Amino acid sequence: MSNEINETDIFSSNSSVLIRGTLLNGKRQDIFITEEGNIGEISESISGELKNEAEFIIDGSKTVASPGFVNTHTHAAMTLLRGYADDMHLQEWLSEKIWPLEAHLCGEDVYWGTKLACIEMIKSGTVAFNDMYFFMDEAAKAVDECGMKAVLSHGFIDFGSEEKRESEIKATEKLFSDVKKMNNQKIRAAVGPHAPYTVAPEGLSWCSEYAKENDSLLHIHLSETETEVKDCVNQHGMKPAKLLDKCGCLSENTVAAHCCWLDDEECALLGKRGVSVSHNPVSNMKLAVNRAMPYQQLIDAGANVTLGTDGCSSNNNLDILEEMKTAAILQKFFWNSDTLLPAHEAIKMTTESGAKALGFGTGKIETGAPADIVLLKTNISCMTPLYNPESNIVYACGSNAVDTVLCSGRVLMYDGNIPGEEEVYQKAAETAFNLVNRKENADN
Numbered sequence: 001m002s003n004e005i006n007e008t009d010i011f012s013s014n015s016s017v018l019i020r021g022t023l024l025n026g027k028r029q030d031i032f033i034t035e036e037g038n039i040g041e042i043s044e045s046i047s048g049e050l051k052n053e054a055e056f057i058i059d060g061s062k063t064v065a066s067p068g069f070v071n072t073h074t075h076a077a078m079t080l081l082r083g084y085a086d087d088m089h090l091q092e093w094l095s096e097k098i099w100p101l102e103a104h105l106c107g108e109d110v111y112w113g114t115k116l117a118c119i120e121m122i123k124s125g126t127v128a129f130n131d132m133y134f135f136m137d138e139a140a141k142a143v144d145e146c147g148m149k150a151v152l153s154h155g156f157i158d159f160g161s162e163e164k165r166e167s168e169i170k171a172t173e174k175l176f177s178d179v180k181k182m183n184n185q186k187i188r189a190a191v192g193p194h195a196p197y198t199v200a201p202e203g204l205s206w207c208s209e210y211a212k213e214n215d216s217l218l219h220i221h222l223s224e225t226e227t228e229v230k231d232c233v234n235q236h237g238m239k240p241a242k243l244l245d246k247c248g249c250l251s252e253n254t255v256a257a258h259c260c261w262l263d264d265e266e267c268a269l270l271g272k273r274g275v276s277v278s279h280n281p282v283s284n285m286k287l288a289v290n291r292a293m294p295y296q297q298l299i300d301a302g303a304n305v306t307l308g309t310d311g312c313s314s315n316n317n318l319d320i321l322e323e324m325k326t327a328a329i330l331q332k333f334f335w336n337s338d339t340l341l342p343a344h345e346a347i348k349m350t351t352e353s354g355a356k357a358l359g360f361g362t363g364k365i366e367t368g369a370p371a372d373i374v375l376l377k378t379n380i381s382c383m384t385p386l387y388n389p390e391s392n393i394v395y396a397c398g399s400n401a402v403d404t405v406l407c408s409g410r411v412l413m414y415d416g417n418i419p420g421e422e423e424v425y426q427k428a429a430e431t432a433f434n435l436v437n438r439k440e441n442a443d444n
């Protein structure tokens with residue numbers, strides 16, 4: 001038979017694959033994946049013609065199969081800034097360290113930084129992410145090569161300047177045209193107004209209009225700190241969520257990151273508009289924003305609550321498994337409720353709700369869905385014993401449990417291996433070093 005695993009060929013796209021595995025509910029199932037990358041059949045035993053059709057058979061007997069994980073808030077190329085500025089106040093961290101260094105970024109930095117980010121995300125079972133950064137044509141190229149799914153936005157910052165707004169509009173329009181030219185179904189452009197405190201209402205309104213015209217997502221930071229909420233009330237006479245709504249920025253196509261300082265009325269508004277919220281617990285704790293996103297209020301209001309890591313400068317990794325655990329324990333700790341955000345809901349946030357937010361399928365392993373699947377090892381200490389796979393994934397496992405990752409049927413990682421990862425580590429380290437040197441030379 002020719003469907004033995006060959007380590008080189010399995011990474012090529014457009015192969016049909018048969019996984020002999022076990023689902024999160026403990027059911028032994030075979031999953032047949034078509035050449036188009038969709039789940040063709042799920043049943044107890046796939047044999048005969050369909051089995052013969054499979055170019056590869058993956059033995060998942062020592063794994064459990066979860067829907068692929070979705071990271072709904074990243075600044076992927078900030079992997080290059082990992083460890084550059086830690087242990088600081090958020091506003092100083094941004095304005096004194098991060099933005100001055102980002103001013104020296106070039107396209108090549110973003111390319112290698114995003115490649116590194118993709119490897120890191122795949123290693124923790126992530127298949128799709130929502131990214132806001134700069135030089136996004138280079139980010140798109142990196143994502144295309146890695147085979148992941150992504151929604152990409154240019155971080156639109158105008159600080160109230162009309163001239164800056166014009167250049168941000170051009171950058172946004174260029175991204176939409178670049179992504180269209182790529183013609184990759186897994187990559188979409190979005191509009192990315194950075195935050196209500198960095199974009200004037202005119203800019204916010206342009207962004208919401210452009211997102212509507214192009215039927216795209218709108219990705220924004222919202223109510224991360226108490227200071228920004230107070231500043232917004234002083235400057236605009238209303239809380240940030242109200243301001244966004246006034247500018248047309250709240251809809252089912254909105255992904256709002258952080259949302260730590262929303263009040264009850266704002267939660268209700270986000271729910272009413274069908275907004276997706278991205279909870280970023282690690283970043284929030286590291287930057288001591290001092291309040292946890294009101295998870296239960298948002299859920300009760302009908303908002304779509306999802307999970308994100310934020311960038312590597314405030315996290316400092318893109319490990320979505322670590323993020324799930326942190327979300328589940330932070331919510332319990334902060335809201336003093338040991339039953340809040342149980343493991344099953346942490347998984348749901350990271351699969352179904354994330355996929356819904358980004359418009360990438362259902363986030364479920366089901367017939368007809370894109371084959372976005374993570375196989376997690378069961379012959380590893382964090383999965384032993386296996387009373388409840390979801391509990392082990394959220395509370396016990398690290399990314400060393402991730403064995404194999406498929407994104408729309410394409411194998412991105414097999415048996416812990418991702419092709420070409422060594423080169424990416426070397427290039428990203430070199431690029432980061434050059435970036436800091438460029439800044440230091442310019443400063444002197």
Ligand SMILES: O=c1[nH]cnc2c1ncn2[C@@H]1O[C@H](CO)[C@@H](O)[C@H]1O
Binds near residue numbers: 094310
């Ligand atoms: O936690 C955060 N709060 C606000 N801005 C952030 C955070 N993390 C990264 N960025 C900044 O967002 C822009 C992306 O377009 C970048 O300037 C990045 O440094």
Ligand SMILES: [Zn+2]
Binds near residue numbers: 075221310311
């Ligand atoms: Zn962010």
